[in-house]
Amino acid sequence: MNVDVESLGSFSRTARSGAERAAENLTGLTGIETAVDVTEVSLASPDDLDGDEKRVGVAIDFEGGIDGTTLLTFSADGVETILDTLVPDVGTEEGAVEEVGNVVTGGFIGGWADHLETIIDISPPEYVEGTSAELLDDAEFDRDRAFVFRSRVSAVGEELDVQFHMFPDADSMQEMLAGGDEQIPIEKLATLRRMAETGARTASETVSAMTGIDTGVDITQLSFVPVEDVPAELRDQKYVGVVLQFEGALGGYVLILFDEASASExxxxxxSDTEVGATFDGEQRSAMEEIGNVMTSSFIDGWANVLDATIDISPPQFVHDMGRAVAQSVVARLGQRQAFAFLFDATLRADDREFDCEIYALPDESELHAALAELDPDATAERTTRAGSL
Structure with missing residues (x-):
C-alpha cells in the first residue's frame, strides 16, 4: 500500500469533523457538554493499542464508500455518567450503552459519508466489555498494516472518558490514500515506527544505566496529527524535562518529559545528598538537563544509524510547566512551516517505583519526506535490528 500524505491529511480532517459531530450527538442525547480533545491517525503496531483498563462500549461495522469496524468505548466512570443520564429512560446498562453507541457512531460515520459524498451503512451495535487489549483483539484488524483513526472526547465537569477507534479495511485505505504526488510506501512508515521503538529502548537503557532505575518501554506509537492538535496529546499535568532541537539529515524537536514525582526520583x-525541591533549581536542574541530553542523544543516534546519516542535537532547554504549554512552544515553531506532523511518542515506566517518562519526537515534515525518499526498507530493517541488539 502507498500512502499519499496530502490525502492522509485530508482524511485526518474528516475524522476530526466526524468526531465533532459525534460529540454533538452525545451532547444532544445526554445533555452533557462534550468536546473533542484529540483526533489522530496512527499506524497500528502489535502492542501500541493494548491496555489493561476495563472499558465498556459497542462495536459497529460499516460499509459503503468505506468499509471497516468501529469501537466506541467508555471508562468505568464514563459508563456511570451515561447510566445516570439514560437508564431511567432506557432501562438497562446494556441498552443505554447501545443507544449511545449507535447515535454517536452514526454521527462519526455521517461525517465521512458527507466528505466522500456517498452512503455508508452501519450495522446494529454490539455491546462489548473487557480490557482495551481484549476489545481491540476482537476487532480483528491487521495490526501490522492497519491505519487507525482515534478520537478522544471528554466532558466539562463530568467524568466522561470516551474513545472512538475506526479501523478501515486495507482495500478501503488503499483506494483513499493513493493517487497523490507525495506517496510513501507503508513499509517505509513501518520502518519509521521501528526506528522509534529502537530509539525508545536505547533511551530507556540509558536512563536505567545513569540512575539505577530499571525501566522499560511501555508504549511506542507513530501518529499523524494536525500540528495544532499536538498539545492535546500530552496529559493535563505538570512536567519536568527538556526540549531539544535536532538537525542534519533530519530536523525537528524532541521532548523528554517526566511527571514531577518521577523527576524527583x-x-x-x-x-547525592541533595533534597529535591519543587522548583528543580541549581544542581537539580543541571542533572535534569544532563539526563535529558543523554537520553535524546541515545534516541536520535538510533535514528541516525537506521538512516545511515548524521543528526546533531542542540543544548537542552530545561522546562517545568504544564505539558500542553511545553508542546505549544514547539508547535508555534513547527506550525510556521507545516500543517500536519508525524508524531513519535513513547512512554517509559518502572515496575518497582514511581517512574513515568514520556518521549515525543516531531520531525520537520519536508525533511522527513526527503529522508523517506532515500530509505530502503530492506537495508534499514537490518540496521534497525542491529541497533536494537547493541
Missing part, C-alpha cells in the same frame, strides 16, 4: 538518583 531521577534527580535524587543523580544528585
Amino acid at each position: 531521577v534527580v535524587g538518583a543523580l544528585v
Whole structure:
C-alpha cells in the first residue's frame, strides 16, 4: 500500500469533523457538554493499542464508500455518567450503552459519508466489555498494516472518558490514500515506527544505566496529527524535562518529559545528598538537563544509524510547566512551516517505583519526506535490528 500524505491529511480532517459531530450527538442525547480533545491517525503496531483498563462500549461495522469496524468505548466512570443520564429512560446498562453507541457512531460515520459524498451503512451495535487489549483483539484488524483513526472526547465537569477507534479495511485505505504526488510506501512508515521503538529502548537503557532505575518501554506509537492538535496529546499535568532541537539529515524537536514525582526520583538518583525541591533549581536542574541530553542523544543516534546519516542535537532547554504549554512552544515553531506532523511518542515506566517518562519526537515534515525518499526498507530493517541488539 502507498500512502499519499496530502490525502492522509485530508482524511485526518474528516475524522476530526466526524468526531465533532459525534460529540454533538452525545451532547444532544445526554445533555452533557462534550468536546473533542484529540483526533489522530496512527499506524497500528502489535502492542501500541493494548491496555489493561476495563472499558465498556459497542462495536459497529460499516460499509459503503468505506468499509471497516468501529469501537466506541467508555471508562468505568464514563459508563456511570451515561447510566445516570439514560437508564431511567432506557432501562438497562446494556441498552443505554447501545443507544449511545449507535447515535454517536452514526454521527462519526455521517461525517465521512458527507466528505466522500456517498452512503455508508452501519450495522446494529454490539455491546462489548473487557480490557482495551481484549476489545481491540476482537476487532480483528491487521495490526501490522492497519491505519487507525482515534478520537478522544471528554466532558466539562463530568467524568466522561470516551474513545472512538475506526479501523478501515486495507482495500478501503488503499483506494483513499493513493493517487497523490507525495506517496510513501507503508513499509517505509513501518520502518519509521521501528526506528522509534529502537530509539525508545536505547533511551530507556540509558536512563536505567545513569540512575539505577530499571525501566522499560511501555508504549511506542507513530501518529499523524494536525500540528495544532499536538498539545492535546500530552496529559493535563505538570512536567519536568527538556526540549531539544535536532538537525542534519533530519530536523525537528524532541521532548523528554517526566511527571514531577518521577523527576524527583531521577534527580535524587543523580544528585547525592541533595533534597529535591519543587522548583528543580541549581544542581537539580543541571542533572535534569544532563539526563535529558543523554537520553535524546541515545534516541536520535538510533535514528541516525537506521538512516545511515548524521543528526546533531542542540543544548537542552530545561522546562517545568504544564505539558500542553511545553508542546505549544514547539508547535508555534513547527506550525510556521507545516500543517500536519508525524508524531513519535513513547512512554517509559518502572515496575518497582514511581517512574513515568514520556518521549515525543516531531520531525520537520519536508525533511522527513526527503529522508523517506532515500530509505530502503530492506537495508534499514537490518540496521534497525542491529541497533536494537547493541
